[in-house]
Amino acid sequence: MGFIVFFSPSEDKVISQADKDFSLSRMQIQHQQDSKNDTIKYCQDKQIKILNKNGYFSNAPQVDFLASLWKNRYLHGYREQILESYLDTLRQILTKHDKILLKEVYGAKNFTPKNEMELNLALQQNTTLQAIERYCGVAFQALNFTSLSEESKDFICNHVYIFSNLFGVICARDKIPFYKLKQGAKIPYLNLAKVYEPFLPLLDDFLSQTLPNPQDFIIDLRASIYTKIFTPKQQNFFFEFQKENKIVSHYSKFYRGVILRLLSQQSQWRDSQNIDFETALVFFSTIEHENLRLHSITQKKTTTIVKYDIL
Known part of the structure; x- marks a missing residue:
């Protein structure tokens, strides 16, 4: 299991x-x-x-970090192409002061010292951090990885797979450089559908081999933009968060990080041999957090949707 x-x-x-x-x-x-x-x-x-x-x-960036990314023996050439397309786009933004591309890639309407510095930094591709430490949005702030015990950190590094919008699926422990790319960017070769095209069959094979038993499952803490790219065939938990009967996306990001933090702190979860689907269902039904209360649990094919009220 x-x-x-x-x-x-x-x-x-x-x-x-x-x-x-x-x-x-x-x-x-x-x-x-x-x-x-x-x-x-x-x-x-x-x-x-x-x-x-x-x-x-x-002009060539150092791309040695690609070799250590998830399933890179099958994806190296493809990731190199995506990365080069990304770097070419950055060069065009900076050399031509292309505001249309700036908005599409960075999400800003005008150039500022801050975004020019960050785009130049993204061109370097020379220093790396573990993905779980590189990302620092709301969910990652709630997780607060650096404050966790070594056992909890190991749990996350061994169990968490991040759906990067530039590098595809990567492990939490995989090391990646700084980059800036707006989620949902529609640039040719850099949109999510294109980036993930070769990942889908690999994901299916990986999951069928990693989770072969009926009681195995996936804890899906992704945002909806990523769930639309890939739907697992295995049993999976998906989470929704509402306040005053309305689904709230910003709070959802935060509480996905909270749930991952809570999981990593449970000794029974750190020994995954003791966790089956039914045990997980009980845990999510009785989760203890001062700002969360179970609202409902519904089933949709292989997905168990756990909805919480935010207090």
Whole structure:
């Protein structure tokens, strides 16, 4: 008997100290090169360049991190294509000051020092963090991963799969760089349907092998935009949150993070051999949180919908 957890990413990402240090080092190298009037000339677009061991600058990002992502032995070439399309889009935004693309990718109408800095940082692709630490939106704030015990962190790293909007399905422990890409972006080759196209058969195979027993299940903590991309055939729990009889999306993000935190803190969940579907149903029916109260449980094919009132 076993289970896994599906989780959504967030548009907000952590900029780590390593990101800042690397960005600063690139600026210093550029300043030194400019001041020495080196024969190596920068392109007019002032893209951030990467210094290789021979002392030459290259536009190519470091993509070594791709090799460690979930199922990358089957997906490496595809992920490289998606990543290059993304980086080309960033270059177009920055070199042409393309406000239409800026809004589609970043969600902003105008350029600001902040979004230009973040887009330049996204071009570097050189420093990485675990995905569960890189994302920092509402759900991840509620989870508060860094404050958890080592046992709880291990539970999350071993059970949680995040549906990234750029890298596809990744494990919580997979390391990814900083990036900015609005969820639901409609850019060719970067929309969710296109990104996830080769993932769907792999997901089906993975789930059938990982969860082969009738009592195995999925805890689906994804937002609806991701549930529309892929619907598991296995038994699964899906969660809705309402306040004054109205479904509230912002609170839903927060309480999905709360539920994941509660799960990770339960010793019985950390030993997944002791959890079957019926045991999970009892847990979600009697969940203890001061701001949540069970409203209803309904069944729709293989999906058990657990609805909570927010107090």
